[in-house]
Amino acid sequence: MVKYKSQKSITGKFDADKVFLALIDSVKNADEKQFNQLMIEMIGPIDPSLTASVQHYDRKNQNSYQHLLKNIDYSWIKNKGYSTALRQQLTALSNQVNLTGKHQYIPAVWYEGDLPNEAPYATYAFNQEEMNLLALAKTWNAIEYLFPYKYMMDSKWKDVLVEVIPVFRKINNRTSYEKSVLFLAEAINDTHAGGFMASKNMKMINTIFNVVYYPPFDYKVGAKSIIVKKFLNDSLAKHNELKAGDQIVAINGTKVEQWLKERMVLIPASNKSVKYRELSPVYDEGYALAFGNLASQTLNVKVARGKTHLNLKLEMLDRRNRQDIAVIQKYMTQRATVERSIKGMEHIGNDITVIRAGHLFEKDFPKDKDLPQLSADLKSKKAIIFDMRAYPQGPGFFSYYLPLVLGKAPFAFARYYAVDLKDPGAFIHREGAENYMAVIKDAPKPMGELYTGKIVILTNEDTQSMGEWFSMMLRQLNKNTTVIGSQTAGADGSLKKIDLTRCLSI
Known part of the structure; x- marks a missing residue:
């Protein structure tokens, strides 16, 4: 709250990262009285002339069309673990209004993608608990104050925080770090967060999803089956028990519905349709997540072929084998050629x-x-x-x-909202931005x-x-x-990025 609401932070006089790192050990070791005192000192004095009531900025009276207020919930301030003095200070801070028209940690222009003044810590080795908790704090609070769809998440965001703190405390290498960030990204139920899985951000995706083997065919994932579309080459088709059009309904005795559920836990998405998409072959990255975490190269699969059910053997390709990699890459090249045509x-x-x-x-x-x-x-x-x-x-x-x-x-077909710099956590309607076509003077009619x-x-x-x-x-x-x-991806809106430790969270 101090980072996004206080006047000293808004004007760049509060380095949120440095304060967090300076206080985290004291907070962990503090009793209730010491904790309250630490927080009171961190918040500091609050300018009474900038309260919402003085500035006539009462949230209760805001026009619901112009302002999106569904994400604002300061009920946590009533926590009885906080002293009366701290609760009063937090309440006053929650009612501060920003009149500067800018913010140290929020883009000056509403459509800019990068959240400003977030240090990247390019040399961090993922082995310090306080730094890992900082990554969590930066991400969690960015969602808390800057993510318009927070109110639509499957889980309450404060409950997610309680769940992930132990996860981030156990981080000890890059793999566990990326897996923890992915766990957090999945919790926001937004397909745009899937951008974190791109190779430019995640370096350990093969390890996290244990992507060693690749099927000898192209496929599409459905709710209860994996459909064989086309074999990667004629030789693989000729020597395989499966045929194009087969529906794999069970793998190693596990129904595909459950098999896929276990493999989609860490995939950020707005809906299951996107999770099935991401479990299908990702051609530009060269992996197939539906077949991640395999114990061996040979699978026992149950296949629906027309009205017949067959129990067959499926021999996977090995992504560590040069010849197998060549087969996969050749198919991808051929597919890209077809796409370009x-x-x-x-x-x-x-x-x-x-x-x-x-x-x-x-x-x-x-x-x-x-x-x-x-x-x-x-x-x-x-x-x-x-x-x-x-x-x-x-x-x-x-x-x-x-x-x-x-x-x-030109006509209005949607409403576009951006962060309200006066009141971070609230969003304000952008007049004119919803027109699909720029209205330019002297433009062709x-x-x-x-x-x-x-x-x-x-x-x-x-x-x-x-x-x-x-x-x-x-x-x-x-x-x-x-x-x-069918259902679309559910990723409408602009993309925002925040620098964490040596990678981007989206």
Whole structure:
């Protein structure tokens, strides 16, 4: 609270990390009276002229449309373990208003991604309890004050803190450190937190998930089965008991539903659809988490093939074997080649146009002179299909060109909130930021009448973040719109990063 609410911290006169490290041993060894005194001294004097009542900033009277206040809960201040003097000081601090328009630990511009002035500790060796607890404190409090979806988590955030303190106290190497941060990231139920699993952040993912073996086939994870899609090459297909289309329903006597549940515990995600996605092959990283933590290279699998159930042997590839690695990499290269050949925009007959967000790049954007023809071509179609099942590679097409050529004027399709610098923990509505299209003076006007043909939007668990944002916009382009597919990733909104010890928590 001192870090995010006090005037001395707001203006850069309170180094939260240094204070934490200086006090942690004293706090651990303090009795109740000593603890209260330490906290009173740390908080220091509070300026009475900056209280909410003096500044006429009463949360109870805030407009619910303009302010998101669901995350604010200072009931913990009533803890009877705190002295009367400390409770009074904490209450006064909770009611402080920031009038500076900036903050030492919050980005000055609402859409900036990095939380400022967080030391990275680049040489840390993960072997000091106080430093590990600092990493926990930095992350936990960033979520407490700066994460708008805290009120939607499966668990109460304060209960998570109690659960993870013993976990962070046991850290003694990089593996246990990353696993602990991953455990914390999973608790916030946000698919954007999965960015922590990228190789640029996590160095020990193979060890944590024990990713040694790789299946001889490409596959897709479902709720109760692992579906064999395609073998990595013809030789593997020929010499394997399993066939493309088989559904693996049990592995080594364990039903796949339970098997997957055990392997998704540390995967940050908003919903199970994303966890199944992450358990499927991650091509750019070269691992398959659904087959992590295997005791041996040979598996006994139960397979559903049509109406028949078969008990078969499955021999896995070994990621430590050069020949096996070569097979995996060759398949990935072939798959990437196929992906690159997919057209970003394609006309199907005379009546339908398909626009694939994940395959439409800036190089594919129309020239200004070609816009009238593109507008005429699209408006002549009975239907336009928007395939949003991959991350948009050319966002400018959706935010600028598409509404322009389809005759759609800028309109509000969502509400965008950012941290309220006056009252960290609260969020305030950003006027105008919800328009999908920048309203620029002298900008071209929408071309002709609004397109009224059928609009179909395809979504699945790969529809994430910007893909979800544009799906919301496309859904309201006209009244003749249908969404077909499955649950999206649940990662709408901007990404924020905080420096911890030698890696990034997202």
